[in-house]
Amino acid sequence: MHGVDFVAGDSSKISIWTGYFDSRLSRSQGRRVSLSSSIPNPNLEQLAFAAKSLGVRKMKRVSNKSHPKRPRLNEGLLIVSAKDAYSATGTESKERLMHAIGLSLFNSHEEAKLKKEESKLKGPRKGDRSARSQRKGPKVKSQRRKKKFGRK
Secondary structure, three states: OOOOOOOOOOOOEEEEEHHHHEOOOOOOOOOOOOHHHOEOOOOHHHHHHHHHHOOOOOEEEEOOOOOOOOOOOOOOEEEEEHHHHHHHHOOOOHHHHHHHHHHHHHHHHHHHHHHHHHHHHHOOOOOOHHHHOOOOOHHHHHHHHHHHHHOO
8 A cells, every 4th residue: 555554454453434424325335334424525634523523533644545446536544543443432343433433524514514504594794795796797797798888
């Protein structure tokens, strides 16, 4: 494995791929957690943040690494210390650890989605003239200009 000091049979480390938490994938395509614990198109930073929020400290991010089942996608890999991860989350298997990380990932994704919707409902800020203007796009202006000045 290029640049990764990780042996496949090493039980002291756990490899967690971002594809395990992708809700767009089916179980046969490589998703390993339930849909209620997954999000669409997760990235390595989101995965590391979810693991860190659970208390996992010893981890290594490997970006631009492709899963053997999905060689065209450079999705990334998170390598965590098994002992640290199990003690931090109170689990005893990789499946339960992934489920806990998935729930944390899903909750943070839902919070971000609610925050985005909330800011959208608030509308534009008071001083933002371009967002408050009635004409929203440059296309409309240019078409009107052509019609207005194109006549003789």
